[in-house]
Amino acid sequence: MLDHIMLLQALERRVLWLSTWMVHHANHLRPNADGLKVGGHQASSASLATIMTALYFDALEAEDRVAVKPHASPVFHAIQYLAGGQTLEKLKAFRGYGGAQSYPSRTKDSDDVDFSTGSVGLGVAQTLFASLVQDYVNVKWRGDNPEARMVALAGDAELDEGNIFEALLEGWKHGLRNTWWIIDYNRQSLDAVVRENLWERFESIFKNFGWDVVILKYGRLLEAAFAEPGGDHLKRWIDNCPNQLYSALAFQGGAAWRERLLDELADQGEVSALIGRRSDDELARLMTNLGGHDLPSLLDAFAAAKAHDRPVCFIAYTIKGFGLPLAGHKDNHAGILTDAQIETLRTAMGVRAGREWEPFEGAGDIEPKLKALIDAAPFFTRRDRRHRAAVLDIPPALELRSQPVMSTQQGFGLLLNEIGRSEAGFAERIVTTSPDVTVSTNLGPWVNRRGVFSREEIADEFRHQRIPSTFAWDQTPTGQHFELGIAEMNLFLMLSALGLSHSLFGERLLPIGTVYDPFIERGLDALNYACYQDSRFILVATPSGVTLAPEGGAHQSIATPLIGMAKDGLASFEPAFVDELAVLLRFSFEYIQRSGEGEGERDAATWLRDASGGSVYLRLSSRSIEQPQRMMTDALRDDIVKGGYWLRPPGPNAELVIAYTGAVAPEAIRAVGLMAEDRRDIGLLAVTSADRLNAGWTAAQRARESGKADALSHVERLLSGLPPHCALVTVIDGHPATLAWLGAVYGHRTRSLGVEHFGQTGTIADLYRHYGIDSDGIITAANTVAPGRPMRYLRMAG
Ligand SMILES: Cc1ncc(C[n+]2csc(CCOP(=O)(O)OP(=O)(O)O)c2C)c(N)n1
Ligand SMILES: [Mg+2]
Numbered sequence: 001m002l003d004h005i006m007l008l009q010a011l012e013r014r015v016l017w018l019s020t021w022m023v024h025h026a027n028h029l030r031p032n033a034d035g036l037k038v039g040g041h042q043a044s045s046a047s048l049a050t051i052m053t054a055l056y057f058d059a060l061e062a063e064d065r066v067a068v069k070p071h072a073s074p075v076f077h078a079i080q081y082l083a084g085g086q087t088l089e090k091l092k093a094f095r096g097y098g099g100a101q102s103y104p105s106r107t108k109d110s111d112d113v114d115f116s117t118g119s120v121g122l123g124v125a126q127t128l129f130a131s132l133v134q135d136y137v138n139v140k141w142r143g144d145n146p147e148a149r150m151v152a153l154a155g156d157a158e159l160d161e162g163n164i165f166e167a168l169l170e171g172w173k174h175g176l177r178n179t180w181w182i183i184d185y186n187r188q189s190l191d192a193v194v195r196e197n198l199w200e201r202f203e204s205i206f207k208n209f210g211w212d213v214v215i216l217k218y219g220r221l222l223e224a225a226f227a228e229p230g231g232d233h234l235k236r237w238i239d240n241c242p243n244q245l246y247s248a249l250a251f252q253g254g255a256a257w258r259e260r261l262l263d264e265l266a267d268q269g270e271v272s273a274l275i276g277r278r279s280d281d282e283l284a285r286l287m288t289n290l291g292g293h294d295l296p297s298l299l300d301a302f303a304a305a306k307a308h309d310r311p312v313c314f315i316a317y318t319i320k321g322f323g324l325p326l327a328g329h330k331d332n333h334a335g336i337l338t339d340a341q342i343e344t345l346r347t348a349m350g351v352r353a354g355r356e357w358e359p360f361e362g363a364g365d366i367e368p369k370l371k372a373l374i375d376a377a378p379f380f381t382r383r384d385r386r387h388r389a390a391v392l393d394i395p396p397a398l399e400l401r402s403q404p405v406m407s408t409q410q411g412f413g414l415l416l417n418e419i420g421r422s423e424a425g426f427a428e429r430i431v432t433t434s435p436d437v438t439v440s441t442n443l444g445p446w447v448n449r450r451g452v453f454s455r456e457e458i459a460d461e462f463r464h465q466r467i468p469s470t471f472a473w474d475q476t477p478t479g480q481h482f483e484l485g486i487a488e489m490n491l492f493l494m495l496s497a498l499g500l501s502h503s504l505f506g507e508r509l510l511p512i513g514t515v516y517d518p519f520i521e522r523g524l525d526a527l528n529y530a531c532y533q534d535s536r537f538i539l540v541a542t543p544s545g546v547t548l549a550p551e552g553g554a555h556q557s558i559a560t561p562l563i564g565m566a567k568d569g570l571a572s573f574e575p576a577f578v579d580e581l582a583v584l585l586r587f588s589f590e591y592i593q594r595s596g597e598g599e600g601e602r603d604a605a606t607w608l609r610d611a612s613g614g615s616v617y618l619r620l621s622s623r624s625i626e627q628p629q630r631m632m633t634d635a636l637r638d639d640i641v642k643g644g645y646w647l648r649p650p651g652p653n654a655e656l657v658i659a660y661t662g663a664v665a666p667e668a669i670r671a672v673g674l675m676a677e678d679r680r681d682i683g684l685l686a687v688t689s690a691d692r693l694n695a696g697w698t699a700a701q702r703a704r705e706s707g708k709a710d711a712l713s714h715v716e717r718l719l720s721g722l723p724p725h726c727a728l729v730t731v732i733d734g735h736p737a738t739l740a741w742l743g744a745v746y747g748h749r750t751r752s753l754g755v756e757h758f759g760q761t762g763t764i765a766d767l768y769r770h771y772g773i774d775s776d777g778i779i780t781a782a783n784t785v786a787p788g789r790p791m792r793y794l795r796m797a798g
Contacts, residue, residue: 651681
C-alpha cells in the first residue's frame, strides 16, 4: 500500500508538472502564442491535481463518468497523455487551433471526455441527470450491468450557480444514487476569496437532500501533528483562521507561517516546540497538507464511498495553485508562472531542460512501476468507453387521426397518443419529460398509455380510489415519462443526459421534452450545453408567440425562432398544419439517430449536413386552425422536411409573394385570396423551417465560392422562377428577422412582418391586429412594397 501511494504521489508530480508546463507552453513558447495569455488554468488545475490523480489512477472504475471542472482541463489532458489517450501534438497546441481544448469537450477533444464543461454549474448537474438515466436504462434493459458512478469535480464558487440546487432538488425527488460531487474547496473564485464557513452551508444543504457529506479537511501530516503535544492548539488555530489569512500565508510560505503561528501561539509552550521541530519547508508542507492534497486520505474516502450507492458530496479542502509559486494568492486565477518560476519548478521536479514533455521524466527507476500502475488502473482498462447503439426503425409514416380544425399542439398530443397505443418497436424507446407542463403541452394521453417512470412503484391514489380524472399516472419501472419540477434548466440537462444514453450506456433512447416556448430562454444555456455535447433529443415548445394571447406579454415568445436558427446542432421547424407536423415528427425520430459521422458532408439537394443528424426543435401553437384536406405526397413530404413549399405556386409574372411560417397561416392564406385579383400571379410560400432554408442557402453560397458552381439550395430553387420585380412580404408570429433574409436570396424587395415588442393580453385576433400580422396588415404591407392597382379589398375596407 505504501508503495502504491508513493507511486501515485510520483504520478501526481507528473500531472502537476505536465499541466503547468502545458499552460506555460501555450502562453509563452508556442509560435503566435500572443493573445492566448489567459490565466486560470495553472492555479485551478494545481488545486485538483491530487484529487484527479487519486480518481483516475485508482478510485474510478472503467464505466464511471466524470465532469471535470473547466479550468482543470490541463490536468485532465495530462492524465490522458500519461495513460496514452492524448497526443503530444494536441498538448503542445493546448488552447490553440486543433489542440487540446481549453475546457474539456466531448465533441472537440479526442481524449474521451465524458461530459463537456465550461459554463460553470452545468457539467456538475449533468452528472446527476446522467445517473437518473442510468437507472432508467438499467431497470429496463441492463439488469445485470454494474452500476457506474457519475462524478463531478466542482469548484467551490461553481456552487454559486443556481442550476446546481435546482438539480439537487430534482435528484432528491427521483431517489438519486451513484453520484459523487467533489467540491474543490480552495476558498477562491475568480475575483476573490470566498466567504468564511461556506462549507457549513454546503454540508447542511447536501444533508437536507439526502446526500452523504464527507469533509476532507486535514491530511495525514496534519492529523499526526494534532496528535503531538500542543497539537490541539494548532488545530484550533487552523479551524479559526480566516480564509484570506490562510491563503496569504500559503502564498508566503514557511517563514511567514512560523512568524504568524509563533506570534499567535507563542504562549502555548508545546505548540512552539511542535513548530520548532520543523524547518520552514516542513512547516509549509504541514500547513498546506489539506485533505484534498493528501492521497492517503483521498483514497480512503473514495474506497469508503464505493461501498454504497448513496450520493456523496466530498468537501475537499485544497489550496488553489498548490505546489506552484502562485499558491494561495488571491489574484492567482489570472496568474501564470514566469519563465524564472517555471525554471525553478522544472529543477525541483527533476525535469531536464529539453525533456519537458517526456511523460515520465524525473521518475527515475520507478518508471516501469508507474507504467504498470497506469496499465492496472481500472479506469484505463477499457479504451472503448464510448458506446454505440443500433439505429431504430421508424415507420414510413406516423398515424394521425386528424380533425378538420385543430392546433399543432393538439396534433402533437394525438400523434403521440397513436404511437403510445401502437406496438411499434421504436415506441418502447421513446422517453418523454416535461417541467410540470406535461398536461398543458398535450403529453397527457401519451403518459396515460405509457406511464410515469419510477424505480419503485407508486400508485396513482385518485385512480385507486376510483375518483374520476382525465389522467392516470401510476409510477412504475415500466413507465416512459420523467415528470420534472418546473425548473427549465433541469429539463434541458435531463434531455442532454437522455440524449447521450446511446453513447454513455449503449442504449438508444428517443427523448422528447415539452416546454412552454417562452421558457426556452430560462434554460437556454443548458440547451446550448446539450447541443454542444451533441446530445440527441426532440424539443417540443408550445405555445408559440402571441398565440398565447390572454397570458400576456411576459409569456409571449418573440425571440425563439431566432434562437432556433442560431443554435448549432438543433434543426428548428415551425409547422402550420398537423399533417406537416406528422411528417416532421417522423423525420425527427430518424434525424436524432443519425450518427454524426460524415460531418461536413452536405446533402446535394439542400446543402444541409443532414448525414450528421442533430437534435430537433418543433415550435408549435395552441391556436386551432382549419386543416388542409390534402394527400401527403412524397414530394410534399420532402419539401416540408427541407423547410418550405409553395402552397400556391406563383405564376410566371408574379408581382407578389407572401411567405409565412406557423400559426399565422390563415392570415396569409386569406390575404392572398383577397389580393389575388389585384396582384398578378401571386404566390404563397409555406416556410416550415426558416432555419434549414437559411442554413442551406448559406452553405450553397459557400460551396459556389469554393468552385462548386452548380450548388443550389432548396430556397434558391423555390424562389428561382420569381421575376426580379416581384416583391416579398414575410410574416411570422415571432421576430420578423426570422424571414427577412428571404429577400436577399435573389435581391427581391421585401417587407417583413412579425412581433418586435412585448405583447398585451387580448384575443389572438386583437394581438395580430395590434402587431399588423393579420390579413389587413399583410395586405397593407403588400400594397406598399408591391405598388400597383389599388387593392380592391383595401378600398372596400375603407
Ligand atoms: C456560467 C459561467 N460564468 C462565468 C464563468 C467564468 N469563470 C470561469 S472560472 C470562474 C471562477 C471559478 O471559481 P471556482 O469554481 O471556485 O474554481 P477555482 O478556479 O477556484 O478552482 C468563473 C467566474 C464561467 N466559466 N461560466
Ligand atoms: Mg475555487
